[in-house]
Amino acid sequence: QVHLVESGGGSVQSGQSLRVSCATSRLTYSQYCMGWFRQAPGKEREGVASILRDGTTSYADSVKGRFTISQENAKATMVYLQMDSLKPEDTAMYYCALRPTLGYTRCPLEPSFYGYWGQGTQVTVSS
Numbered sequence: 135q136v137h138l139v140e141s142g143g144g145s146v147q148s149g150q151s152l153r154v155s156c157a158t159s160r161l162t163y164s165q166y167c168m169g170w171f172r173q174a175p176g177k178e179r180e181g182v183a184s185i186l187r188d189g190t191t192s193y194a195d196s197v198k199g200r201f202t203i204s205q206e207n208a209k210a211t212m213v214y215l216q217m218d219s220l221k222p223e224d225t226a227m228y229y230c231a232l233r234p235t236l237g238y239t240r241c242p243l244e245p246s247f248y249g250y251w252g253q254g255t256q257v258t259v260s261s
Contacts, residue, residue: 181243
């Protein structure tokens with residue numbers, strides 16, 4: 135069973151930075167996709183960024199140039215989302231997700247693709 139635990143959320147002002155983290159036990163899948171998603175009140179969950187085990191990344195247009203996804207895979211697998219130049223519209227609950235997979239050269243940003251989810255961490259950006 136895979137458990138994903140997010141941390142690092144908080145409240146910041148517009149223009150500031152925040153890094154959220156996702157921790158799980160060290161993944162031994164030969165290939166996997168991990169992604170960051172967010173959901174604001176009254177809105178659907180949307181993909182923010184994803185990363186393939188080989189390091190290939192994908193970003194939603196709304197965060198390109200501001201957010202960076204990265205990973206570590208040592209004793210544990212960690213996936214980070216560095217968020218710079220935050221805007222009030224980035225306010226949401228942020229979730230990480232995982233899908234073991236083969237044959238993909240890039241990880242989708244569709245939430246339905248992913249099977250394992252964390253509980254989320256709240257990010258609030260005030261103007």
